[in-house]
Amino acid sequence: MGTVEIEKIYNSKAIEEKWLKFWEENGFGHAVAGTGKNPYSIVIPPPNITAVLHLGHALNNTIQDILIRFKRMQGYESEWMPGTDHAGIATQNVVERKISRETGKTRQDVGREDFIREVWKFREETGGTIIEQLKRMGCSCDWKRERFTMDEGLSRAVTEVFVRLYEKGLIYRGKYIINWCPRCQTALSDEEAEHEEQSGHLWYLRYPAADGSEGVVVATTRPETMLGDVAVAVNPADQRYKGLVGKKLILPLVGKEIPVIADDFVDPAFGTGAVKVTPAHDPNDFEIGLRHHLEPVIVMNGDGTMSAHAGAEFEGLTREAARKKVVEKLTGLGNLVKIEDHLHAVGHCYRCHTITEPYLSSQWFVRMKTLAEPAIDAVKDGRITFYPERWTKVYLGWMENIRDWCISRQLWWGHRIPVYYCNVCGEVMVSRTPVTECTKCGSADIVQDPDVLDTWFSSWLWPFSTFGWPDTTPELRTFYPTSTLSTAPEIIFFWVARMIMAGIEFMGDIPFSKVYLHGTVRDEQGRKMSKSLGNGVDPLEVIETHGADALRFSMIIITAQGQDVFISYAGKNGKKQEHNTFDTGRNFANKIWNASRLILTLSGGSIGRADSVKKDLADRWIVSRFNREKSSITQMLENFKFNEAAQTLYHFIWHDFCDWYLEIIKPRIARGGDEKTFVLRNAAEILAGSMQLLHPIMPFVTEEIWQLLNEHLGEKQSASIMISKWPEADTGLIDPEIEREMEMVQSLITTIRTIRNEMNVPLGEKADVMVAPADEDARRVLDANSSYIMDLASVKHLAFTEQSKRPPKSAAGISDKNEVFVLLEGLVDFDRERVRLSKEIERRGKFIASIENKLSNENFLSKAPVEIIEQERRKANDTREEMKKLIANLESLGE
């Protein structure tokens, strides 16, 4: 029969499950290469396999899903390539800790091969967690193409790239100072060492001269490195030290002679103007050492303890202990002159936060300058655009000062460096395939370089390695270059910039044309959400409590282009909070749910056609408004104004559609017949169309309602809203005149409601109202739509009267120069009415004064455009007219 039973509250859980299954089974996210349709593609910033979904992922992937769903509906062959990153250091650390926890063994105990096997096992077991979580959010990736940076194909691409760059002379091996993490025991790139301001000390140390004279005082922040000093440098122009250059000093504690040298690097104004030179443990000192042919002395081991070169007394001490001991001993010897407080930047490992060590070692590097140049051009000439635009400068600044990239890591988990050494003749062989025989001496005694490559050395190939490069696959031809990259600004250097370089170098074309950089997700105190702070909100919990649509919508509506996002959420078991970010989306989903419930319930199973019914003002108004929003939302999504699109839809659906249109059609539905059929159909069509516009942001509830509505309408144009055709605006249906008339009616209704409220006449009681229209046109419009006024303002009798003829026992108001009189039964509180009217008059008086002020300004009259002046005049006149009427009404109260 015709009854439709629908739950009163939107049940996100059941509905999300249903459609997830449906989408997955039908593979709507899958895109096919070479169909000839216009392609649109996005590659996901691959989350680490160790990652669990946090709000940053939630935000970024919602943005990508919005774009991909939008474009898919617009008819593009839309590919969203998903996948994960092997995350060398992070994953190795996690698995090491796991093994240590479970068996007490170190990775060395386990051995390289078995350890790697363990990592793969970890990846099989938990590496897909985040992918499952992305699915729960509704991400419509092309799951059939999911990739992993350690896949065979991607590994092949990595090797290929290494070999090509090596052959081109862009990869080299050398002994340089790099950032070293003593805990992870690997080299890091400059970007992986995060510098933080820390308060430390500046120690002033006296190095006596070999000839027994006073010598020199140097200042250092790291006294323990003095054990590896090989010289003291001063500025050649520094008069204070003129006579000392070339002389010998005695290095305290070590007892060896070191020279005083002159180097421009030294700033005479800092410290004492004399700097100790430790080439093995400071990048600047290393440069000085090279210039002066000084042999570096490495006094530290890879684990951060002191080496044998530090001397028997210090060997084996941690760097912290060594520092203490050096200071103590120097104090004892009287060589410590003074200690000052000093603020300086200290590098930390971006994975484990241990203080990094500038460390001299042999590493592999990529020469970046030549790769950077075309990548700079691509941004400068506008082939690639950043949104928001301000990141362009950040990108260019880094690229223009780019330094060589240290790509070797002393880890086990990652892509092994494809370099082989002959143990017999020392030949170095770089090869795409494993080398078993020396190409020079024929020996079979070959070892592969033990190091692996930086994780980012595979990520920078992601936009094309995932589509099959180095083979020219149909996918690569179709989907490369990709369209948009959406990511966090933190990884511009790590990833975005390098992808641009790699894309141009290996594909001969940019990897994407638009880069959207979203803001950082923070808590209500502005702190970045992080595991260590424990202030993270678990998106899955939000999905549990509020639903995935609510999670998505709530984040999107507060994300102004590239601005940071602040979240208030106490959690499932947390204390009640004044404001909960995710309520916005949940309430909205519920509102939509109930709007559809009204239509579906009243339609009783199906909605027929009644095309002959004459359209009302509201019918044409909602259609006009809807078509207007179609084009603005399309525009907003094209321009990454996601929050505006969300805001616009929220307002249209909630206020225009629900508050006005549905309220207007309720009595018409109650009347039944063809009119009922017609308005139900109109409402259902508008709502179904709104669902399409909203679908990219809230995929689940929109699918559910779109399906239900179409079923009732008997108009299922496609299997899923996901693949339905994006609503195009019919500009012919946008009618400003209709909108103007409707606004007049709305304004009148609001005025009546306000008067009633202020005069304590609840909407529950019907009231008699008289209207004095401003002119013939107003009379026509209000007369034609008097039923709206009666229904929505709860009016018993509506009559028209002349202007300024206030009926006795009534309260007056004005809207668009139309006068309204609400007849009050019983005694009218004249004082109350007097106060009300006076306030209205006062408000208008001030407004008129401000306009007149403008209009009496000669400069304004002579310089402002005529339209503006006319506009101001009209405003003044209209308001004056309204005021006159209000005054008349006030006066009529006198008797």
Add this chain to the structure above:
RNA sequence: GGGCGAUUGACUCAGUUGGUUCAGAGUGCCUCCCUUACAAGGAGGAAGUCACUGGUUCGAAUCCAGUAUCGCCCACCA
């Protein structure tokens, strides 16, 4: 030491090219309403000299300069 953001009602934030619709929204607050879609709701209301100072302009939340506070990024000065 550079660079970049932010500063708008009690709270959290919008505000594209300076001028009706620009002083907005949501939350909170106050009043009324459990009206047959929704109390996770409806109707109405109070509340802001748009951080400060100066400038450009007929006209500035919006453009320019400077100041303050907060936050972020970058930087080899020991």
